[in-house]
Amino acid sequence: MEPDVVALYSQMCKSRLFEEAVTRLWNDGHISAEMHLNVGEEGIIAGVVDHLRDGDAMALDHRGTSPLVMRGVDLVSLLKEFLGEEDGLCRGMGGHMHLFAPELLAASSGIVGASGPAACGFALASQHLRRGKVAVAFFGEAAMNQGMLMESINLAAAWSLPVVFVCKDNGMGITTPSKKVTGGDLSLRAEGLGAHAVSVDGSDVHAVWKEAKKAVERARRGQGPTFLHATCRRPEGHFLGDPLLRIVRKPVDELKTKVGPLVKAATSARGASVGGRAASLGSILDILGRAGKMRKLGRHDPLHKQSKRLSSQERERTDDAIREEVAAAVRTAMQHRMEVGS
């Protein structure tokens, strides 16, 4: 069986345009505090979610928007949740990091690594109550250093739980390059814990789709968990307003208050050797360099890559329909605010 080119493109496009709308609302101050996007990792989400059916579960991390959009959650109710409205998906109680959709067996957490145990529990319930149904856990590569996630992979292997552990690897944990704080290889680690492991280029939704299909089928057959490692880039960094990206984008504005204290600290008597200080500054520059590189999706853009598989007619038709759908959702969700002028 081959993937449906247009359907996967539509899913990714919907997620992307929706999150672009969310970004505008966030920029305008309608959405409070943090906002973690899935932009850049849509190829991974779409390639996995396409295999899920009623009764399958999703354990989401703090980037739960895209998986829910792709499972068909009403865009207005999601937007209203982000806006903190009483008629949002979770009555404005959860916000974007804590999204829950019981009918989809989808639960989120803002605690890094928490999707591991959550997926195991959903999978255990499936073993008892919904034979053949699976649970998917989404998390970043930095979460792989969280004990509860490693324990979950072992638990899933030991109990042959129908789990697909989806590791979305952008190489950075907030501002920390993951290689710097990670021992060994993640796929080997997962294999060592007893899971089947596979790596894939996350910017190619077809590649993800094919591997996810095998992983989901293995799980449905009762053959235990798979660790699906997929690479990606996230142009917005950790979250909207990522401090590294702010420095990269507007170095003068962002650094004017920071440089003085930094220079003073770096040149103060008593402290590390000159070499030690130089290494610190070098590593700060290295991290800024990584952030700068990351912000350009370029050939790593899963949506762009997929768009080339469509005819221009198909692409335009899809884009137009989705653009209208998202715009309508924003109008509806914002209607109340616009009327009361808040």
Place this chain on the structure above:
Amino acid sequence: MKTMTFAAAIEDVLMHAMATDSRVVVFGEDVHAIRMNLYARFGETRVRPTPISESAFLGAGVTAAMGGLRPIVEIMMVDFIAVAMDALVNHAAKVEAFSGGAWRVPLVVRVACGGGYGDGGQHEQALWGMLSQVPGMKVVVPSNPADAGGLMLAAIEDEGPVIFMEHKLLADYWLDYLADGGRTNLDYDVPQAGALGPVPDRWDPTPIGKAKVLREGGDITMVSLGVALHRCLEAAERLAARGIEATVVDLRTVTPLDAETLCETASKTKRVLVADEDYRGFGLSGEIAATLMEARIPAKFARVCVEGTIPFDRRRETQALPNVKRILEASQGLVEVRKGHAEALPV
């Protein structure tokens, strides 16, 4: 005296402590960015970014302290400490007792806490009551720059484990990082006196376990800490305009609780109101009531706390946190309203 922000005061103390004692080390997630100045001065051997492995690096902090270091372990937000509770509950808090007093754990755990900027119930908790419940821990919650610096110094000097809690509304860089993200179109009810204020020219430790009476009045005693303390000060000001005089106590430390100051002020006013940003049940506010009862102080008691999971929606979040309106309403229940002043209380 000079003026500093809450965050700058803490950094000033850390700079000094790290420069004078090479055993003081800092580790935690993203400290190269969050503590960039310390990182630039003291290098990566002493300011070390960690993997997202709270249970491992906080557990390691306990034995690093037992092994002779003076670690300051950062758990970005107190909500995340739940992942690493074993290190505190079963180890940091127990080593001194288990070793018959022979071995102590000079560990500082630095965490951001508190709400008021719309980040939802998993990133805005206080949790200081829960952390204070296990014997062997000390927990401090400064409400202004001078105490932030003084309590950090005391925490570093302390021979036992101390959790240093930094309210995000008081620490400008946390608000910038988690709330604004570079935006300038949002407002937060930041208590100015808590975010920026006078600090001593030379730092001395602020004694852990010692509350501070900030205002004296004979009608009611308000007990609080952190941001809620500032809400009490504002409420006290409004009560005073109507002839009701409040004593306001800044606890500064949750455990060990300053029972002496509590009892002394409570016995004078016979009315005690606790404003606590932590959960109401099984926590600090109940502990204060029990302390007063055990001391046989006949006082009317009320509390303004967080009752349930903090709502993401900022409008409901404001209602859920201790605010001036709720404090005034609770005061109404305690203070006999004088004729002609009844309109002063409900807002």
